[in-house]
Amino acid sequence: xxxxxxxxxxxxxxxxxxxxxxxxxxxxxxxxxxxxxxxxxxxxxxxxxxxxxxxxxxxxxxxxxxxxxxxxxxxxxxxxxxxxxxxxxxxxxxxxxxxxxxxxxxxxxxxxxxxxxxxxxxx
Numbered sequence: 001x002x003x004x005x006x007x008x009x010x011x012x013x014x015x016x017x018x019x020x021x022x023x024x025x026x027x028x029x030x031x032x033x034x035x036x037x038x039x040x041x042x043x044x045x046x047x048x049x050x051x052x053x054x055x056x057x058x059x060x061x062x063x064x065x066x067x068x069x070x071x072x073x074x075x076x077x078x079x080x081x082x083x084x085x086x087x088x089x090x091x092x093x094x095x096x097x098x099x100x101x102x103x104x105x106x107x108x109x110x111x112x113x114x115x116x117x118x119x120x121x122x123x
Contacts, residue, residue, distance in 0.1 A: 003020060003021065004020070004096075004100070005018045005019070005020045005025065005093075005096045005097055005099075005100040006018060006019055006020070006100055007100050007101050007103075008024070009057060009060075010101065011057060011060065011061060011064070013029065014028065014029055014061065014064050015027060015028045015029065015060055015061075015063075015064045016097075016101040017052075017060060018097055018100045018101060022049075023043055023044075024043070024044040024048075024049055024052065025041060025042070025043050025044070025084075025093075025097055026041070026042055026044055026048075026060060026063065026064075026067075027039050027040070027041040027097060027101070028040050028041075028042075028063070028064040028067040028068070028072075029064070029068070030067060030068040030072055030073070031068060032073055038073060038085075039085065040067055040072035040073075040079060040080075040083045040085065041083065041084040041085050041094060041097060042067070042079065042082045042083060042084065043082070043084070048063060051063070066079075067079050073086075084097075
């Protein structure tokens with residue numbers, strides 16, 4: 001359990017961050033088209049870890065925007081080549097990440113649904 005992947009932080013609708021030891025993993029939402037979106041899971045590189053340690057969540061907000069613009073669903077993208085969702089050898093890590101952020105994802109989804117309901121009730 002000491003080496004388990006653990007939830008660190010998230011920005012609703014944008015990204016989730018988890019840690020194992022010194023390794024940080026970021027799952028960032030992207031929009032492929034008006035009808036298709038998805039997420040990209042990457043292990044942060046040393047410079048990205050440093051950016052996060054210096055600037056916190058604001059750095060990850062910027063990184064998530066850059067990931068969104070990089071076509072991460074494609075292996076032709078530099079970020080896409082790092083996308084663990086596209087790496088069949090990383091299936092266990094992807095599943096472990098999902099477990100690490102599950103409760104926080106559920107709470108975020110409930111808040112978003114409540115917000116949408118409130119907006120539609122006001123129409």
